Amino acid sequence: MRIDIVTIFPEFFGVLDVSLLGRARQGGLLDLHVHDLRSWTTDRHRTVDDTPYGGGAGMVMKPEPWAEALSSILRSDGSSTLVVPTPAGTPFRQTIARSLAEHEHLVFACGRYEGIDARVFEWAATRSTVVELSLGDYVLNGGEVAAMAVIEAVGRLVPGVVGNPESLVEESHEDGLLEYPSYTKPASWRGLDVPDVLLSGHHGRVAAWRHEQQVERTRRVRPDLLPD
Numbered sequence: 001m002r003i004d005i006v007t008i009f010p011e012f013f014g015v016l017d018v019s020l021l022g023r024a025r026q027g028g029l030l031d032l033h034v035h036d037l038r039s040w041t042t043d044r045h046r047t048v049d050d051t052p053y054g055g056g057a058g059m060v061m062k063p064e065p066w067a068e069a070l071s072s073i074l075r076s077d078g079s080s081t082l083v084v085p086t087p088a089g090t091p092f093r094q095t096i097a098r099s100l101a102e103h104e105h106l107v108f109a110c111g112r113y114e115g116i117d118a119r120v121f122e123w124a125a126t127r128s129t130v131v132e133l134s135l136g137d138y139v140l141n142g143g144e145v146a147a148m149a150v151i152e153a154v155g156r157l158v159p160g161v162v163g164n165p166e167s168l169v170e171e172s173h174e175d176g177l178l179e180y181p182s183y184t185k186p187a188s189w190r191g192l193d194v195p196d197v198l199l200s201g202h203h204g205r206v207a208a209w210r211h212e213q214q215v216e217r218t219r220r221v222r223p224d225l226l227p228d
């Protein structure tokens with residue numbers, strides 16, 4: 001999978017050189033490139049924003065630099081998917097992460113200010129698939145944090161990135177339920193004991209207990225995830 005990120009803060013993504021995704025990049029599993037939007041400006045001040053038509057506070061990102069950047073990054077055969085973090089997007093969930101992990105080329109458009117001129121996405125939709133995503137019902141200052149979260153959630157699903165694919169199966173949201181509580185040594189810690197069933201060595205009972213814990217935790221914390 002190739003991932004391109006366009007941002008006015010390229011240094012923000014330095015962290016993608018470390019940890020799991022860093023190793024995946026070195027191993028050639030993830031081909032990740034970060035671009036500075038200002039590279040596609042033509043004026044002396046490298047301007048990327050201007051005042052909003054219709055008035056209002058803040059500034060809007062100009063369409064021209066974005067069109068120049070995306071024209072040189074989006075694939076000409078229409079196979080690219082443009083991922084646009086925005087407060088007004090579809091809520092990002094594990095189902096979307098799984099779907100995006102199947103795509104060959106993801107391009108992340110990280111806006112700032114009050115967002116990007118809306119015509120950019122109308123134009124981009126004629127040459128790519130455009131997916132507008134919200135990280136949640138709260139407001140960030142730009143798209144970078146959201147893009148980082150989506151890239152990590154998607155990147156870890158790419159075959160080979162996570163050492164043991166089994167560990168991807170029993171995770172929160174993977175089967176529509178929250179994960180069960182996990183424990184490790186010591187069996188007793190500050191007067192708190194690991195549930196006996198986990199020490200029983202009886203795999204069937206352990207599996208049943210873990211599923212019960214998933215359902216109970218989901219019912220308590222996220223009843224919205226349970227079927228009516």
Ligand SMILES: COc1ccc(Cn2ccc3ccc(-c4cc(N)[nH]n4)cc32)cc1
Nearest residue numbers: 085086087111112135136138140141142143
């Ligand atoms: C019109 O209201 C606003 C419009 C934009 C902004 C700042 N901003 C600029 C680009 C950008 C991209 C994503 C997000 C974002 C995504 C989620 N889930 N929260 N916030 C925020 C973003 C603030 C408010």
